[in-house]
Ligand SMILES: Cc1cc2nc3c(=O)[nH]c(=O)nc-3n(C[C@H](O)[C@H](O)[C@H](O)COP(=O)(O)O)c2cc1C
């Protein structure tokens with residue numbers, strides 16, 4: 159996979175000649191290289207045009223006009239989606255999700271996302287000069303924060319010395335622009351540049367800096383006014399042109415941040431506490447705000463078992479969607495025989511409609527690294543792999559910078575902070591495909607094969623990566639761990655009725671789409687009306703898609719049910735896409751099922767053939783009993799969660815909106 163990635167990056171695609179060269183270089187059969195390259199959707203085996211334009215037609219983007227954008231592009235380029243212009247200038251494609259659903263509809267031009275695009279914007283988008291791809295504007299200093307490397311004392315003392323060097327002192331008054339994938343898609347970099355220029359021109363006593371986003375995608379580009387001893391105030395959207403107006407309002411003490419406060423008030427932000435405030439490219443900023451302190455204390459205490467016990471007491475359960483008890487995995491790996499043991503961070507996040515793991519990585523990468531260190535320490539792992547989605551470029555950049563900084567400060571590598579604990583960490587990248595996020599498919603991929611799930615047992619904690627004991631955890635699951643270890647498992651369990659907090663990605667027809675952190679047990683009503691501000695179209699909300707293509711279609715009748723795992727409304731991974739009453743639920747169901755059908759790895763017949771058959775059954779008059787019977791077969795006879803959950807959207811759509819399917 160790394161060889162394929164490197165080649166595609168330099169040559170733009172994987173030619174037959176390139177595949178032969180890779181096979182020769184790696185000394186593996188050509189058939190093996192071909193098998194892997196042809197499996198992953200992001201690898202291109204046909205030469206694309208010099209520019210690539212991709213229009214998102216996932217459920218959130220469709221709801222906000224994604225199909226109209228496809229039509230506008232087709233008209234402007236004179237080709238149908240899926241084709242390249244005759245002169246080889248432009249390839250036009252549809253995509254399932256750009257994972258920036260909160261600024262839908264999204265178009266990607268030359269690997270840079272543009273959000274909130276209207277059909278009238280297409281001509282200027284297509285005629286704009288080629289862009290250099292994703293634009294990182296946060297700082298990225300790798301050099302150690304202090305002059306003296308701490309060489310003695312306990313791990314906690316050494317970390318305290320580092321944090322002291324980072325400066326416990328005030329950071330001064332700051333104007334912070336939230337810069338993440340979603341906000342970059344709507345011009346956060348331009349707002350930052352305009353703000354820096356205008357602050358300098360006016361000689362204001364503020365530093366204009368970049369941080370990750372605070373989840374208020376609806377207000378992006380957002381500017382936070384942060385002064386010592388005062389609550390931060392968030393304003394937005396602030397376009398580059400609106401910067402002078404913002405600064406005038408600041409000078410006149412007339413800032414209006416009421417909408418931001420309404421959005422934040424119902425939230426309980428634990429994992430997100432530093433997102434939007436800390437500079438993700440600056441380890442000194444993270445250290446000042448307490449990063450790595452829980453880990454250093456755990457190393458000083460020297461008891462991995464205690465870390466496991468706190469996580470057990472917290473009731474932390476897997477946020478990758480299956481809600482399996484995290485402590486059980488860690489204890490299992492610790493007890494298993496075999497070395498080295500691995501910790502694998504599942505940052506694949508390939509489920510359309512959810513973008514919270516990216517948000518965490520972009521906003522606070524040091525939290526994830528600290529969490530990974532704690533997990534490895536607890537489970538007895540000495541090797542770590544961060545497996546990041548192939549197109550989550552900003553996440554990968556920020557995690558890579560944070561990793562290099564952590565290494566430079568002795569927080570990753572050999573004998574960390576002078577202890578006996580060592581962890582080698584590497585970053586691997588995916589290349590698309592929903593099933594790749596399934597944990598055993600992910601292991602296959604790391605081992606250099608097609609992403610096809612393994613039968614279980616054996617479970618990964620006994621025989622995982624390269625047959626060795628392996629813990630696999632989702633980014634969000636891990637991100638809770640530093641706070642749990644610092645504040646105690648009982649404290650986390652006191653939130654959300656023993657279940658803690660959960661991130662949700664809000665999109666679709668909402669006034670305030672974004673990323674939020676709520677106590678589990680909250681309701682869709684709260685998420686949609688109180689946090690999300692209600693319908694963006696003035697039309698009533700007709701349904702919510704909860705949990706993406708593995709989730710279900712929820713009727714407003716169930717909007718007051720608490721969102722709890724295995725409850726009447728399962729939060730799944732936390733994707734909530736709202737649809738107003740002008741939107742076809744049948745079209746949404748078909749989009750989700752078509753996605754599952756394309757993404758089936760083909761290993762088992764009920765999933766491969768069954769989902770395709772189910773799709774054709776949705777196209778004509780619907781035989782409700784037939785759909786249910788086939789769905790049951792797919793659910794019980796599929797090997798992995800993709801097939802097992804694929805019919806949920808269809809079954810819930812049929813049950814809750816029978817009139818749309820013409821069944822009674
Ligand atoms: C089709 C499919 C896709 C999945 N995609 C992801 C994913 O993108 N990220 C993730 O963390 N878990 C994903 N999972 C769940 C993983 O298999 C696994 O349960 C999870 O990574 C374990 O971590 P956790 O216990 O911290 O949730 C997926 C599962 C299935 C069946």
Ligand code: SF4
Nearest residue numbers: 759761762765798801
């Ligand atoms: S259920 Fe589907 S995706 Fe999962 S292993 Fe079987 S064919 Fe592959």
Ligand code: FES
Nearest residue numbers: 214216219256259
């Ligand atoms: S970005 Fe379009 S559906 Fe997610």
